[in-house]
Amino acid sequence: MTVTAGTTTTKADAVRLRGVSKRYPGGTLALDGVDLAVRPGEFVCLVGASGCGKSTLLNLVAGLDAATAGSIEVDGDRAAFMFQEPALFPWLKVGQNVEVPLKLRGVPRAERRERAAELLRTVRLKDVTDKRPHELSGGMRQRVALARTLAHDASVLLMDEPFAALDAMTRDALHDEIERIWLERNLTVLFVTHNVREAVRLGDRIILLASRPGRVIEEFHVDQPRPRRLEDPEVAALSGRVTERLKEEVRRHVS
Numbered sequence: 528m529t530v531t532a533g534t535t536t537t538k539a540d541a542v543r544l545r546g547v548s549k550r551y552p553g554g555t556l557a558l559d560g561v562d563l564a565v566r567p568g569e570f571v572c573l574v575g576a577s578g579c580g581k582s583t584l585l586n587l588v589a590g591l592d593a594a595t596a597g598s599i600e601v602d603g604d605r606a607a608f609m610f611q612e613p614a615l616f617p618w619l620k621v622g623q624n625v626e627v628p629l630k631l632r633g634v635p636r637a638e639r640r641e642r643a644a645e646l647l648r649t650v651r652l653k654d655v656t657d658k659r660p661h662e663l664s665g666g667m668r669q670r671v672a673l674a675r676t677l678a679h680d681a682s683v684l685l686m687d688e689p690f691a692a693l694d695a696m697t698r699d700a701l702h703d704e705i706e707r708i709w710l711e712r713n714l715t716v717l718f719v720t721h722n723v724r725e726a727v728r729l730g731d732r733i734i735l736l737a738s739r740p741g742r743v744i745e746e747f748h749v750d751q752p753r754p755r756r757l758e759d760p761e762v763a764a765l766s767g768r769v770t771e772r773l774k775e776e777v778r779r780h781v782s
């Protein structure tokens with residue numbers, strides 16, 4: 528899904544939030560005065576305890592919901608969203624699923640076919656164009672969802688725990704894919720995850736959110752060269768620091 532979020536920004540940031548708060552109708556203050564700037568081409572991971580407002584923040588950036596206060600700007604005014612569930616249309620073939628965003632933009636049929644085939648090659652899927660989603664594995668379905676997300680031609684990708692439902696080996700392979708595609712296409716990625724190691728594996732920067740209300744409490748720059756491996760000692764060490772900070776925050780809440 529491609530959505531327009533806020534006013535187009537012409538400044539150096541790909542995404543900018545200033546003083547963003549979100550109070551839901553029931554009264555929950557999910558986000559409280561969040562400031563965040565993401566540079567073009569940056570891979571930023573949002574981590575935090577359950578309920579700290581990660582998904583709320585992504586939804587606001589996507590324009591799927593409105594902030595109660597503050598402003599949100601997205602460069603190029605388009606961001607494409609990828610969720611934990613691939614959310615493919617079961618009655619459409621794989622290729623047709625990838626073509627949906629192109630069809631919505633009025634891209635002619637022959638060109639759609641060609642683009643969908645190219646995008647399926649990009650996510651390393653071959654010979655599945657005419658299959659239905661239920662014929663594919665979970666990892667393959669998430670690759671199709673990624674191809675469909677790329678079909679929006681947005682420079683900003685919003686990813687809400689896209690690999691959380693996958694087994695460890697499949698997730699590892701998809702980390703490699705998203706990193707390669709991000710670099711090749713010079714994308715800006717805002718990536719929500721519960722998994723601190725995943726954040727260190729992928730992110731240029733990790734933003735730690737505190738809960739009730741959701742606020743940015745710390746950020747970590749990840750300087751290790753790429754590609755990183757989940758089992759690298761440096762990844763483990765930084766994951767340990769981030770996790771410790773996260774636990775401190777959780778303890779602060781229960782005490």
Ligand SMILES: Nc1ncnc2c1ncn2[C@@H]1O[C@H](COP(=O)(O)OP(=O)(O)OP(=O)(O)O)[C@@H](O)[C@H]1O
Pocket residue numbers: 551552553555556557575576577578579580581582583584721
């Ligand atoms: N539509 C809604 N109406 C009311 N409250 C909501 C709504 N969506 C989320 N909340 C509340 O806002 C807070 C933040 O929720 P959100 O889903 O953004 O957190 P999260 O960090 O993504 O959580 P998780 O990691 O468990 O997915 C929570 O207290 C949640 O119960």
